[in-house]
């Protein structure tokens with residue numbers, strides 16, 4: 001199995017445009033959208049949901065109004081101001097610490113499993129896809145990302161497909177670490193701006209730490225040729241293969257508006273750049289087992 005993760009140091013670098021373009025290159029693959037905080041791959045790939053699964057993680061307090069004597073102890077002790085004046089738990093503020101349950105003399109405050117979102121198994125025109133949605137104000141996106149990765153792997157095994165293409169989480173926090181775990185290749189999409197270069201370097205430190213083979217794809221390369229030179233120098237110094245450069249082009253946006261990848265929208269123009277890049281990625285990806 002080859003699991004290839006496309007990541008970026010921050011959102012807005014064109015990562016999802018790249019993933020949607022690669023989705024249609026080469027033989028069928030399974031797609032995984034691990035950008036669960038701002039999932040948008042579905043806008044281009046328009047998946048047909050086959051089944052929906054609840055995602056439960058952690059705990060949430062609940063106060064039974066029939067048992068509550070309104071003594072106020074729970075509210076006084078809740079450090080997160082998650083209990084209203086009429087002793088109702090404000091779910092969006094509850095951190096699941098369990099203090100209210102501990103202090104309640106009546107057993108009225110209890111901890112219950114928390115439903116944080118949903119994940120979906122879907123079909124797209126490029127193959128199966130696993131994607132998810134975190135509930136509003138919910139956290140634990142790292143755990144949801146791990147679920148998406150695992151389910152995508154299992155779907156690939158079930159379908160006899162040997163490649164999973166992952167739209168990874170942006171940034172360098174827990175969700176991106178969950179996106180990268182045991183990946184066979186990480187492709188960092190970065191644009192030539194000062195902050196994006198810094199983000200690229202930070203995310204590269206992460207892939208280096210986890211010993212994941214890494215490549216860099218420079219997007220919107222023509223907006224600042226001097227910074228592109230700097231990025232190439234960083235890649236050279238750190239022996240990171242450069243996958244390629246993409247121009248800044250309004251056709252990416254036009255394609256998105258039409259719900260198409262750039263390969264579908266402009267197959268004889270920019271779209272031509274992607275199939276050779278996919279072949280290079282496959283050649284650099286090591287096989288993974290889970």
Ligand code: SF4
Pocket residue numbers: 060061077078079080081082083089093094095096097098099100101
């Ligand atoms: S579990 Fe913790 S955060 Fe949630 S309501 Fe109880 S005391 Fe407050």
Ligand code: SF4
Pocket residue numbers: 063067068069070071072073074075087103104105106107108109
């Ligand atoms: S501590 Fe228990 S009884 Fe007292 S207000 Fe809170 S839930 Fe009600």
